[in-house]
Amino acid sequence: MSAPTADVLARVHGEIDARLRQLRPAVAEYERLLGAAAALDAEARARPAAKPPPTAKARPAAKQRQAAKARPAAKPRPVAKARLAARPGRAPMARAEQAIVAALEHGSHTVGELGAVTAMSGGEIREGVRRLLKAGKVARAKREGRAAYALSGTA
Helix, strand or coil, rough: CCHHHHHHHHHHHHHHHHHHHCCCCCCCCCCCHHHCCCHHHCCCCCCCCCCCCCHHHHHHHHHHHHHHHCCCCCCCCCCCCCHHCCCCCCCCCCCHHHHHHHCCCCCCCHHCCCCCCCCCCCHHHHHHHHCCCHHHHEEEEEEECEEEEEECCCC
């Protein structure tokens, strides 16, 4: 072998040795983790599967009533900060009202149709429509003899 080739080989061999010294701790950690994972798997296979807790449906009716009595009363929800920060006398439209207005942009709808379009309950729709009627954004309309609602500009 020539001298330049021997020098290159010696340099490459030195770089490989240095890299091996750097990686030895990582390889040792990898092997420890493999051992720990295998031990956990063996432990999990050795234990029987835990039974899930009984559901409320599986309880007798008397126990369900007792559980219902033991529940604490729901706390009142705080007022949204957006409403507190609104202009005096004017609260921003709630999401339900926005959904109703968006549905009514395509024509008049009954409460049932608004429920199908907005995926809201009848109570939410009636409350939203009531607020929109009071604000003058929505007007009552009749369609095929049924009560319906439309945007006030199109009623």
